[in-house]
Amino acid sequence: NHNICLVFWSFCLQGYYVHSNNPYKDYTNAFEQGLQKCRDGDLNSAVLLLEASILQDPQDSEAWQVLGTTQAENENEQAAIVCLQRCLVLHPNNLKSLMALAVSLTNTGQQPEACEALHRWIRYNPRYRHLLQDRSPLDGSPLPRRRGSSISPISTLGCSQLVEVLELYQEAMQQNAEGVDPDLQTGLGVLFNLSSEFDKAVDAFNAALSVRPEDYLLWNRLGATLANGDRSEEAVEAYTRALELQPGFIRSRYNLGISCINLGAHREAVRNFLTALHQQRKSRSHQVMSSNIWAALRIALSLMNQPELFQAASVGDLDLLMRAFNMDM
Numbered sequence: 420n421h422n423i424c425l426v427f428w429s430f431c432l433q434g435y436y437v438h439s440n441n442p443y444k445d446y447t448n449a450f451e452q453g454l455q456k457c458r459d460g461d462l463n464s465a466v467l468l469l470e471a472s473i474l475q476d477p478q479d480s481e482a483w484q485v486l487g488t489t490q491a492e493n494e495n496e497q498a499a500i501v502c503l504q505r506c507l508v509l510h511p512n513n514l515k516s517l518m519a520l521a522v523s524l525t526n527t528g529q530q531p532e533a534c535e536a537l538h539r540w541i542r543y544n545p546r547y548r549h550l551l552q553d554r555s556p557l558d559g560s561p562l563p564r565r566r567g568s569s570i571s572p573i574s575t576l577g578c579s580q581l582v583e584v585l586e587l588y589q590e591a592m593q594q595n596a597e598g599v600d601p602d603l604q605t606g607l608g609v610l611f612n613l614s615s616e617f618d619k620a621v622d623a624f625n626a627a628l629s630v631r632p633e634d635y636l637l638w639n640r641l642g643a644t645l646a647n648g649d650r651s652e653e654a655v656e657a658y659t660r661a662l663e664l665q666p667g668f669i670r671s672r673y674n675l676g677i678s679c680i681n682l683g684a685h686r687e688a689v690r691n692f693l694t695a696l697h698q699q700r701k702s703r704s705h706q707v708m709s710s711n712i713w714a715a716l717r718i719a720l721s722l723m724n725q726p727e728l729f730q731a732a733s734v735g736d737l738d739l740l741m742r743a744f745n746m747d748m
């Protein structure tokens with residue numbers, strides 16, 4: 420493990436480790452370049468540049484926020500959570516960080532914490548915080564339990580605030596006369612997903628996308644929700660849109676492959692997994708996902724009844740497999 424904790428003690432205690440020899444550590448505009456690499460889909464370089472920018476100014480809450488969302492995009496949810504929390508220590512009402520944190524916490528199965536972050540997003544949001552005035556006794560206190568709330572989704576998920584927070588988001592949506600707030604809709608989608616109301620989550624993500632049609636992360640989230648709700652064909656459309664916007668988006672390509680398997684399109688599934696593995700090898704991004712993709716690839720090949728290709732996948736022979744599927748890249 421080459422990650423040596425170099426920065427200040429407090430960061431190590433927060434659990435964030437930076438690479439010991441960061442090639443960009445003296446760059447003067449590391450932050451801007453990091454943003455650019457992010458837009459280009461080169462997440463590994465983006466992470467290094469953003470870490471360099473934080474080495475230069477550890478109090479830069481925006482750099483922590485962007486590093487957090489980039490880590491999440493690069494499938495390092497734990498690192499993402501640490502960065503976003505670090506941002507929130509420096510800037511407690513950073514709404515982007517709160518929303519991103521809620522998504523990362525959901526992805527890592529920390530539902531109560533995700534609910535708490537979404538609650539804070541309302542509480543710190545100048546547009547909606549008045550909704551809490553007759554509810555929450557003290558800022559920062561545990562969320563009140565309202566009498567008469569239905570408790571079924573709560574107990575199944577272990578998220579005692581889910582119904583409470585869902586009601587808040589729906590109230591906020593109703594008072595939004597001036598139009599769709601894409602962040603509010605994203606939060607609503609995450610909450611409906613947590614309560615397993617997938618069709619409502621789909622509607623919320625679609626509403627957010629009507630305002631942010633270029634948001635490939637959101638298209639991927641819509642796809643995953645459609646797939647969860649057994650709507651694989653629509654999921655394929657959503658993932659395809661995400662990949663048109665960001666062809667190097669490994670997670671979405673992987674998800675697309677899984678939906679192809681569910682639809683019985685095994686050959687398409689294999690081609691997507693091979694593309695993902697090839698892109699991953701080129702960019703060295705999304706390493707965390709590698710074993711998932713290989714495993715999914717083996718499943719698709721076994722469904723195609725191709726023992727010799729399955730064998731190639733077992734030994735990780737990507738080049739042979741790509742030739743077998745006429746993919747020269």
Ligand SMILES: *[C@@H]1O[C@H](CO)[C@@H](O)[C@H](O)[C@H]1NC(C)=O
Pocket residue numbers: 525526527528608609612613640641643644
């Ligand atoms: C939906 O919730 C599950 C956990 O219950 C999580 O793994 C998944 O990432 C969530 N999906 C979205 C789109 O938020």
